[in-house]
Amino acid sequence: MQLVRGLHNLRPQHRGCVATIGNFDGVHRGHQAILARLRERAAELALPSCVVIFEPQPREFFGPDTAPARLTRLRDKLALLAAEGVDRVLCLSFNPRLRELSAAEFVQKVLIEGLDVRHLEVGDDFRFGCDRVGDFAFLEQAGERHGFTVEAAATVELDGLRVSSTGVREALAAGDFALAEHLLGRPFQIAGRVLHGQKLGRQLDAPTANVQLKRKRVPLTGVYLVSTEVDGQPWPGVANIGVRPSVAGDGSAHLEVHLLDFAGDLYGRRLTVAFHHKLREEQRFASLEALKTAIAADIAAARAHWQGQPLK
Numbered sequence: 001m002q003l004v005r006g007l008h009n010l011r012p013q014h015r016g017c018v019a020t021i022g023n024f025d026g027v028h029r030g031h032q033a034i035l036a037r038l039r040e041r042a043a044e045l046a047l048p049s050c051v052v053i054f055e056p057q058p059r060e061f062f063g064p065d066t067a068p069a070r071l072t073r074l075r076d077k078l079a080l081l082a083a084e085g086v087d088r089v090l091c092l093s094f095n096p097r098l099r100e101l102s103a104a105e106f107v108q109k110v111l112i113e114g115l116d117v118r119h120l121e122v123g124d125d126f127r128f129g130c131d132r133v134g135d136f137a138f139l140e141q142a143g144e145r146h147g148f149t150v151e152a153a154a155t156v157e158l159d160g161l162r163v164s165s166t167g168v169r170e171a172l173a174a175g176d177f178a179l180a181e182h183l184l185g186r187p188f189q190i191a192g193r194v195l196h197g198q199k200l201g202r203q204l205d206a207p208t209a210n211v212q213l214k215r216k217r218v219p220l221t222g223v224y225l226v227s228t229e230v231d232g233q234p235w236p237g238v239a240n241i242g243v244r245p246s247v248a249g250d251g252s253a254h255l256e257v258h259l260l261d262f263a264g265d266l267y268g269r270r271l272t273v274a275f276h277h278k279l280r281e282e283q284r285f286a287s288l289e290a291l292k293t294a295i296a297a298d299i300a301a302a303r304a305h306w307q308g309q310p311l312k
């Protein structure tokens with residue numbers, strides 16, 4: 001899959017494609033349905049498929065502190081899109097200039113001049129352009145003028161519930177991992193590099209791989225049963241994600257993973273942590289001794305849970 005960053009990096013060979021536009025945060029089963037349709041149309045027309053995404057996502061641009069926490073950072077989103085068979089991603093910076101483009105200008109600059117789109121696949125609630133005035137009817141009219149077809153992918157519902165990034169966030173916040181996994185089509189995961197921490201973990205009899213989080217806000221906090229892979233081998237563990245109120249810190253979110261019966265050096269490695277079950281909320285403990293006792297209980301609970309269970 002090819003990544004093109006910014007309209008200015010589009011070349012003549014990128015013109016002529018089948019495209020879709022959106023945030024694709026989480027690349028959930030609703031997104032996957034649109035991407036499947038995109039693949040079909042690309043095959044029928046013998047054209048490459050292109051997904052247009054924004055970075056930051058528009059809501060993050062308008063309200064960095066109020067936008068919902070990301071389910072997938074850019075790197076993970078790109079890997080998931082590649083796995084869905086997308087040929088090309090055009091990643092546009094959502095900046096004041098882009099924000100001010102009218103719907104007609106967006107169509108002209110991005111879809112016509114930039115991509116020469118022959119077919120556009122959109123979600124049924126997709127809106128775009130300054131103040132979100134562009135909608136499906138607008139695109140259909142533009143398509144008639146410029147010679148491209150537009151199709152609105154039907155809403156994907158599972159058990160009567162519309163699949164959405166918001167739905168996944170709500171499931172995570174409620175600790176309903178079965179639902180999150182159902183909506184995503186895979187377990188919820190966070191990937192990142194293992195950084196050096198405060199070296200407190202070993203004093204707590206629970207060394208923890210400190211997985212780097214690139215964003216301040218996270219879609220879940222608490223203590224969880226997790227699994228990861230080390231050298232291709234599935235490995236169970238227990239993790240805390242949150243601000244660690246018992247430990248002096250800067251208030252930013254951390255993901256700390258203790259792997260059961262693991263001894264070794266994980267610094268610098270990239271871990272993908274899958275979340276399976278919530279054990280408890282993160283707590284503020286009065287002493288490190290009390291925190292140590294709580295962590296020992298969490299580890300015992302994780303051991304009891306994973307005993308004899310195949311890792312997912």
Ligand SMILES: Cc1cc2nc3c(=O)[nH]c(=O)nc-3n(C[C@H](O)[C@H](O)[C@H](O)COP(=O)(O)O)c2cc1C
Nearest residue numbers: 197198199200201240244245246256258282283298
């Ligand atoms: C299973 C588990 C549960 C944890 N629960 C809490 C908690 O409730 N409150 C808290 O402040 N920190 C909690 N922590 C985080 C510890 O404070 C953290 O792992 C410790 O500070 C080690 O940090 P370091 O890797 O920077 O040395 C938990 C860690 C683990 C592994």
Ligand SMILES: Nc1ncnc2c1ncn2[C@@H]1O[C@H](COP(=O)(O)OP(=O)(O)O)[C@@H](O)[C@H]1O
Nearest residue numbers: 196197198199201202207208209259265266267
């Ligand atoms: N069972 C284990 N689970 C997680 N990390 C472990 C384990 N055993 C050893 N390690 C290593 O120890 C490091 C964590 O030790 P810790 O004292 O918590 O230090 P830090 O504060 O740097 O995270 C991990 O990054 C990893 O390299």
